[in-house]
Amino acid sequence: MKKLLLLGxxxxxxxxxxxxxxxxxxxxxxxxxxxxxxxxxxxDVPQKELVFRMSxxxxxxxxxxxxxxxxxxxxxFDKAGKPLPVQRVDGDIYKVSGIDGSVKxxxxxxxxxxxxxxxxxxxxxxxxxxxxxxxxxxxxxxxxISVKFELPKNRQWxxxxxxxxxxxxxxxxxPDLQYFMDSPIKIGSLIMKEWTxxxxxxxxAKFRLALEATSTDSLADNFAYKIKRIxxxxxxxxxxxxxxxxxxxxxxxxxxxxxxGDGMEHRNSTMITLPVAFNGANNxxxxxxxxxxxxxxxxxxxxxxxxPFNFEKSNMSFELWFAEGFTQYYGDLILARAGFDSPAEYxxxxxxxxxxxxNTPGAKRISPVQASCNAVFVDAGVAVDKTNYPNTYTSxxxxxxxxxxxxxxxxxxxxxxxxxxxxxxxxxxxxxEIPYQVSDLQTVLAVxxxxxxxxxxxxxxxxxxxxxxxxxxxxxMAGLSLKKQFEGQPWIGDMRFKExxxxxxxxxxxxxxxxxxxxxxxxxxxxKVDGKTVGTQAELTAIVKAHKPGENVTIDYRHRGEIKxxxxxxxxxxRLIVTLNEEANLPVTAEMKKFRKEWLDSKIK
Numbered sequence: 166m167k168k169l170l171l172l173g174x175x176x177x178x179x180x181x182x183x184x185x186x187x188x189x190x191x192x193x194x195x196x197x198x199x200x201x202x203x204x205x206x207x208x209d210v211p212q213k214e215l216v217f218r219m220s221x222x223x224x225x226x227x228x229x230x231x232x233x234x235x236x237x238x239x240x241x242f243d244k245a246g247k248p249l250p251v252q253r254v255d256g257d258i259y260k261v262s263g264i265d266g267s268v269k270x271x272x273x274x275x276x277x278x279x280x281x282x283x284x285x286x287x288x289x290x291x292x293x294x295x296x297x298x299x300x301x302x303x304x305x306x307x308x309x310i311s312v313k314f315e316l317p318k319n320r321q322w323x324x325x326x327x328x329x330x331x332x333x334x335x336x337x338x339x340p341d342l343q344y345f346m347d348s349p350i351k352i353g354s355l356i357m358k359e360w361t362x363x364x365x366x367x368x369x370a371k372f373r374l375a376l377e378a379t380s381t382d383s384l385a386d387n388f389a390y391k392i393k394r395i396x397x398x399x400x401x402x403x404x405x406x407x408x409x410x411x412x413x414x415x416x417x418x419x420x421x422x423x424x425x426g427d428g429m430e431h432r433n434s435t436m437i438t439l440p441v442a443f444n445g446a447n448n449x450x451x452x453x454x455x456x457x458x459x460x461x462x463x464x465x466x467x468x469x470x471x472x473p474f475n476f477e478k479s480n481m482s483f484e485l486w487f488a489e490g491f492t493q494y495y496g497d498l499i500l501a502r503a504g505f506d507s508p509a510e511y512x513x514x515x516x517x518x519x520x521x522x523x524n525t526p527g528a529k530r531i532s533p534v535q536a537s538c539n540a541v542f543v544d545a546g547v548a549v550d551k552t553n554y555p556n557t558y559t560s561x562x563x564x565x566x567x568x569x570x571x572x573x574x575x576x577x578x579x580x581x582x583x584x585x586x587x588x589x590x591x592x593x594x595x596x597x598e599i600p601y602q603v604s605d606l607q608t609v610l611a612v613x614x615x616x617x618x619x620x621x622x623x624x625x626x627x628x629x630x631x632x633x634x635x636x637x638x639x640x641x642m643a644g645l646s647l648k649k650q651f652e653g654q655p656w657i658g659d660m661r662f663k664e665x666x667x668x669x670x671x672x673x674x675x676x677x678x679x680x681x682x683x684x685x686x687x688x689x690x691x692x693k694v695d696g697k698t699v700g701t702q703a704e705l706t707a708i709v710k711a712h713k714p715g716e717n718v719t720i721d722y723r724h725r726g727e728i729k730x731x732x733x734x735x736x737x738x739x740r741l742i743v744t745l746n747e748e749a750n751l752p753v754t755a756e757m758k759k760f761r762k763e764w765l766d767s768k769i770k
Contacts, residue, residue, distance in 0.1 A: 233257025281429025490565010527559030
């Protein structure tokens, strides 16, 4: 999907006038009911039949999404306007026959789920993720594309997208299908903010924020300044911005109660949707930091398994622990370096990462590489049956971030940094846009660290394996303390219950918890614990607190109408916490301060 600038732009710029072209016309006569009319015209067609289809996956997503369900009234016409036969050969596939030189297929799109994965049509704004919007021609994936929008009358709407501007303000172009499908579009009363950040060699990189929110101009200005700060901190990691296509990078952002929560990276833009009232607060910045880091990591430092992106099926990758997980690590680290998270607040992030690695069943059971492969099922994939994911899977986002933390700390003990490793990857794979495999990451680490044995060991233990990692002594080098958060406190497992005359277990019990060991599972109903009836979480908590770790209690529970009894052994809560030594009344040496400063302080000079 991403090796477009060198390969894809040449046919785009010099395409012969007699070659096939694809033109989309988009109008909005029924926005009040979330519909758009879309026509796709193919010219200079030597084929007598073409296959038109909707996508089943979307860039930045890895599971399937059935976009074909939201198009209807599919019709086809020749260049004289005469109807052509349309055969629906699958749920989202249409074959048009009897073509003589050109064909136009038109359809109605329904869209009412505005986020980074789907589309949203409303009388207040238009929000388009290309795979959720546009039918495409199976035989013409390399053909150049133009799209023209007919905007509603009497509205001062703006169109924002990473697509190349065309002959007028409502026309845009793309070199081929891969680029087009990777280009979201936002239309509405957008607040536009622009800024420039210079590379170290003084070449400018242009940015703009296209914001759909209820905001004053000064509040939007201040928020754009914060995003600018994020772009500057990210720049320091890699040493340069990518060369943005058509000269700029666009943050498409809808921050209002009428969208769904999401953030989706693209080559020269990101689509961010936050379903809250806009207040410009720092807690909105995390998704901006994460998605912008993707500009390097995944968009150009790109897994070979995603190249090219397949729009007809799910896209499995072994490398998402790195592509998404290391991006999550840096998304949070950048906020700390930029001063948007205090050191104490960043300790909360570290706490989450350490617990992900050390206290989730998935991380104890599968490797980050194996977790990445499950994205085809869990990345907003739709299923109605229950799964055992709580005991078999840990998300590659925090799991990968916990590995990034471990590697960063390890490298710092060697006088190196994860920043340096990322810069080495940018030089080897990102800037020349050479897709990588897991083994390539290990190779770069070996060269960067000048220690092949270290690289092999780290990948064997923590990337291709799932061994425990000893964070405590490395965190202590930064004056950060790692300990049990609830030391000595009784615990039976962190569970969700439905309250009533009994307590109904609402989710899978987790391997390693007393409830799991006692044979209690989802949908079971706790009737009595230690001889006492329980109908509320508070009643259960009071009973557990009356005991010590290691003590046994009886549980009477109902399983499919049958009363059963079991013995449960109370354990100590295993949750860990990272705190500043200052808060734990522990010393903070000059060496610790230096380590922390080099890790967490701003790198902007």
